[in-house]
Amino acid sequence: MKTSIAAKLDQARQRLGDINALLSSEGATRDMEQFRRLSREHAELEPVVELFNKYRDAEQDVAEAQELLADPEMRNYAESEIKTGRERLVALESELQKLLLPRDPNDERNIFLEIRAGTGG
Known part of the structure; x- marks a missing residue:
């Protein structure tokens, strides 16, 4: 994994910890707009950080297998563990890259699709 991606994911993990601390504070619901904003950000970051933690665990497993x-x-x-661990790392890295892609602002909007019968033979 590139160091820039790892640094971005470490920042996301740290931000999620900060958000958890803010949401668990006793005055979190005083400002409902901020509470909603933090809840949305938490919902966006949580799957990314969870997958990153799995990636770090897989890296740790490969390192331990190499020691064996x-x-x-x-x-x-150890050889079989290294092989499966590296395959898992590749799959997790691919998923992480997909999750890090910028979101389209229209993703949250609904769409109406109208299908009409065509004319002709």
Whole structure:
């Protein structure tokens, strides 16, 4: 993973922690507009941070499996763990990149689609 993406995800994780602290404070509901804004931001950041945490866990698993390569008895197990861990890292990184794409401002809007019969033979 690129360091710029990892830095952005670390910032998102930190921001989510800040939002959680603000939402759990006793005066959070005094300003309902701010409460709504923070709740929306929390809902947007939570899936991204959750996936990033899974990515970090997978990195940790691969690192631990690489340490097991030195042990001859655990070598086969470690190789299989490294292979599955790297596949999981690739899949998680792809999902993270999709989640980090900028959202279209029209995503939240509804659409009406009218289908009419055509004329002709």
